[in-house]
Amino acid sequence: xxxxxxxxxxxxxxxxxENVQLGGKGTPRRKKKIVxxxxxxxxxxxxxxxxxxxxxxxxGIEEVNMIKDDGTVIHFNNxxxxxxxxxxxFSITGAGENKQITxxxxxxxxxxxxxxxxxxxxxxxxxxxxxxxxxADDDVPVMRLARPKFSxxxxxxxxxxxxxxxxxxxxSALSISKSEGDRKHDVxxxxxxxxxxxxxxxxxETFTFYVNCTNESDQKVSDVSVKCDLQTNSQRxxxxxxxxxxxxxxxxxxxxxxxxxxxxxxxxxxxxxxxxKTSSDEKMYFRKFIKFPxxxxxxxxxxxxxxxxxxxxxxxxxxxxxxxxxxxxxxxxEPSANYTVTxxxxxxxxxxxxxxxxxxxxxxxxxCLTPKDAPSNVYKDMTNIGKLDMSxxxxxxxxxxxxxxxxxxxxxxxxxxxxxxENLPATVPVRQPFTIDCKLYNxxxxxxxxxxxxxxTSKSLVxxxxxxxxxxxxxxxxSVSFSVEMLPISIGFQSISGIRIVDSFLKKTYDHDDIxxxxxx
Numbered sequence: 001x002x003x004x005x006x007x008x009x010x011x012x013x014x015x016x017x018e019n020v021q022l023g024g025k026g027t028p029r030r031k032k033k034i035v036x037x038x039x040x041x042x043x044x045x046x047x048x049x050x051x052x053x054x055x056x057x058x059x060g061i062e063e064v065n066m067i068k069d070d071g072t073v074i075h076f077n078n079x080x081x082x083x084x085x086x087x088x089x090f091s092i093t094g095a096g097e098n099k100q101i102t103x104x105x106x107x108x109x110x111x112x113x114x115x116x117x118x119x120x121x122x123x124x125x126x127x128x129x130x131x132x133x134x135x136a137d138d139d140v141p142v143m144r145l146a147r148p149k150f151s152x153x154x155x156x157x158x159x160x161x162x163x164x165x166x167x168x169x170x171x172s173a174l175s176i177s178k179s180e181g182d183r184k185h186d187v188x189x190x191x192x193x194x195x196x197x198x199x200x201x202x203x204x205e206t207f208t209f210y211v212n213c214t215n216e217s218d219q220k221v222s223d224v225s226v227k228c229d230l231q232t233n234s235q236r237x238x239x240x241x242x243x244x245x246x247x248x249x250x251x252x253x254x255x256x257x258x259x260x261x262x263x264x265x266x267x268x269x270x271x272x273x274x275x276x277k278t279s280s281d282e283k284m285y286f287r288k289f290i291k292f293p294x295x296x297x298x299x300x301x302x303x304x305x306x307x308x309x310x311x312x313x314x315x316x317x318x319x320x321x322x323x324x325x326x327x328x329x330x331x332x333x334e335p336s337a338n339y340t341v342t343x344x345x346x347x348x349x350x351x352x353x354x355x356x357x358x359x360x361x362x363x364x365x366x367x368c369l370t371p372k373d374a375p376s377n378v379y380k381d382m383t384n385i386g387k388l389d390m391s392x393x394x395x396x397x398x399x400x401x402x403x404x405x406x407x408x409x410x411x412x413x414x415x416x417x418x419x420x421x422e423n424l425p426a427t428v429p430v431r432q433p434f435t436i437d438c439k440l441y442n443x444x445x446x447x448x449x450x451x452x453x454x455x456x457t458s459k460s461l462v463x464x465x466x467x468x469x470x471x472x473x474x475x476x477x478x479s480v481s482f483s484v485e486m487l488p489i490s491i492g493f494q495s496i497s498g499i500r501i502v503d504s505f506l507k508k509t510y511d512h513d514d515i516x517x518x519x520x521x
Contacts, residue, residue: 053087056082057081057082058083063077064094072099075098077095079092080093201292201295202297202322202400203264203297204297204401205262205400206261207259207260209257210257211272213226213248213255213274215251215252216251217250220247220248221277224248224254225243225245225246226272227273228272230270231271232267248276265294267292268294269289271289273285297326298322298390299321300316300388300390300404302316304410312385314367314369316333316365316366317363318357318363318365319360319361320362322359325395326392326394327354327355327393329393331388333369334388334389335369335385336384338382339370339371339382342368342369342370343365344366369385369386382411386406387407389404415443416442417440417441417442419439419499419512421515422481423437425518427518429520429521432488433486436486437483440471440480440481445476447474448474448503449505450470450502450504451501452467452501453501454499455467457497457513458494459489459490460494460520461486461487461489461518464486465483488520491520491521492519493517493519497512499512499515
């Protein structure tokens with residue numbers, strides 16, 4: 001090949017090389033394999049690694065708060081917590097929620113140690129740095145509203161027959177005139193006494209307080225807003241406040257009466273937050289914390305008694321655990337939909353309309369609950385009988401009200417069959433036959449072919465009816481009635497025993513002894 005042909009070929013190759021694109025717009029891209037990773041696969045890998053570290057579950061943790069340096073908190077509600085102490089590894093699984101530290105206070109204060117509290121105070125100061133703290137002369141006093149009390153006098157007893165005449169001397173010293181002679185032994189005085197301290201607050205009472213926001217400076221402030229929250233052991237309740245965007249001149253004040261029904265016991269924290277602007281349009285912010293405990297005013301203990309006729313008797317013992325006396329206005333049992341209730345009183349019912357209870361005094365109440373028409377299988381599952389509703393009044397008519405949670409009884413275990421005495425005379429003459437009417441319930445889920453057998457277990461009462469009588473086939477949750485005739489031989493209280501119910505299919509015998517008593521004369 002000559003040099004000319006070689007040169008032309010080289011030029012053609014160079015031209016082709018210049019037209020070749022290694023990348024950019026218009027060039028085909030190489031396919032890349034994309035692998036999609038699922039969260040389930042990642043969880044499996046994490047759990048596999050945790051299993052290698054021999055982690056153990058930590059139960060009973062309701063929440064986890066992770067505080068970051070910027071003042072935000074990662075909050076986990078009801079998380080799954082696992083730990084391996086030798087490996088210094090902790091695992092928290094759950095849905096995280098970002099919150100501000102101001103939204104978590106003061107509910108998490110009791111969960112932190114001293115070091116964490118110091119760090120938390122620094123974070124809170126950083127978060128609230130956008131607001132200038134209020135000067136020392138600004139204040140929001142919170143005053144609890146309470147009714148006054150009568151002053152109590154301490155009467156000094158005298159002996160009217162004292163020969164030395166000291167009784168007349170004492171009476172003259174006390175300035176007791178003849179017109180006031182009939183009042184010298186009265187405990188209640190002539191004056192009212194204002195509350196001298198933050199008195200006890202009890203569960204079921206109404207907490208009433210007055211918030212007073214005063215501008216103690218000589219300058220006008222604007223956009224005054226007061227927010228009141230009540231922090232309990234389990235929740236934070238926002239209380240209704242009508243102080244919003246208020247303008248206060250120097251020396252002026254504004255306030256509001258706020259009421260709240262106390263529904264929890266334990267430590268309570270009343271949080272009052274105030275925001276306002278000064279005359280120079282500068283934002284100001286401060287808060288007040290008022291702690292007070294809530295105690296239980298009464299203690300309720302209940303006992304249940306199951307009767308043979310399906311009635312349930314409830315005995316309720318109510319004890320005054322408060323530091324002051326009270327008047328029980330009403331104690332009623334609100335039955336569930338399956339029962340009707342009857343209050344059993346000893347004496348006149350009007351005597352129980354108001355009962356005086358001193359501290360540590362106990363009153364007992366008795367209620368009879370009768371089930372409504374329901375099959376026996378439904379009656380077995382009726383464990384909820386209702387709620388106990390109580391209301392009382394303390395000094396100067398302060399009212400309180402409590403309602404218990406649904407009272408649960410333990411359903412009686414009757415087995416496959418249950419025998420009930422429907423009719424029985426209270427007294428019978430000796431050596432004269434009498435009749436007992438009984439009813440037998442099938443409490444199982446299959447039909448029973450039953451037979452009645454009578455066994456004379458006592459010489460004082462003898463069966464006169466025929467033993468071995470077939471009662472027929474009783475369907476599930478069904479019943480059958482029968483009568484038995486007996487002859488009393490001895491006088492006195494006699495117990496009825498010896499009734500046997502035989503399942504013809506399973507050859508099983510159900511014994512029924514001491515089902516009732518009768519007085520033989």
